[in-house]
Amino acid sequence: MRAAHLLLALGLALVLGGCASSSVDSLAPKTAGNVDLKRYQGKWFELARLPMRFQEGCAQSEAHYNLKPDGSLGVLNRCRTEGDEWLRAEGRAGIEAPGHTDKLWVEFDNWFTRLVPGLTKADYWILYVDDHYRTAIVGSPNRKYLWILSRTPSLPAWERENLLSKARQQGYDTSRLIWRVSDKAIVARH
Known part of the structure; x- marks a missing residue:
């Protein structure tokens, strides 16, 4: 027995x-497949994101990527608070595995990353990018993080819904998204 x-x-x-x-x-x-990082570089507006501690209080965010000679990306994230203050974080992103330009890691330069280098790398998976590199969806494999990005600060409703549908098909909870606050709303508060 x-x-x-x-x-x-x-x-x-x-x-x-x-x-x-x-x-x-x-x-x-599922990630986007081969992403042309040269075309991906530049300025992206965050249209929406899942809640996360390190972006609390951000009313508007944008990310600036620039391709380095070694194939990594320089990263500059800017956050405009509802108090109309701009905060910034700089870092870098790199390819997780050779030949997979849709699966990146990102690490920001701060006292903690300098204390324990490599320990603070976070997954940055490009789940979708349109053919013209005008819109993108980025997330983490555990689905805790999600960003809907655009080259412009707003999109038509049909295009926004198309991106939301793609995120939902990947298993992300889009009902919890925090949306970008308009410039007019920030100015009106002051």
Whole structure:
């Protein structure tokens, strides 16, 4: 009897272990494929994002990427608070695996990253970019982070809904998105 329980437990562990290892990739969101980082560089407006601690109080955010000779990207993120103050964070992004320009890591330059280099790298997966590199969806594989980006600070409703639909199909909860506050709304508060 004891041997039967041991075999059953061992069999269950093997089955569950096999399921866990084989389903990790199937659970991860699908990325955009080959992304031309030269075309991706430049200024992007954040139209919407999932809530995150490090962007609390940001009414408007934008990201500036510039391609470096070594293939990495310089990153400058700017955040305009509802108090009309601009905050900034600088860092860099790199390719996670050679040949996969849609899966990047990003690391910002601050006292903590200088204290423990490499430990603070975060996934930056490009899930979608349109053919003209005008709109993009970026997220993390665990679906905790999501950004909807555009080269312009606003989009027509149909285009915004198209991007939301793509994010939902990837398993992201778009009902929790925080949307960019308009310039007029920020000015009106002051």
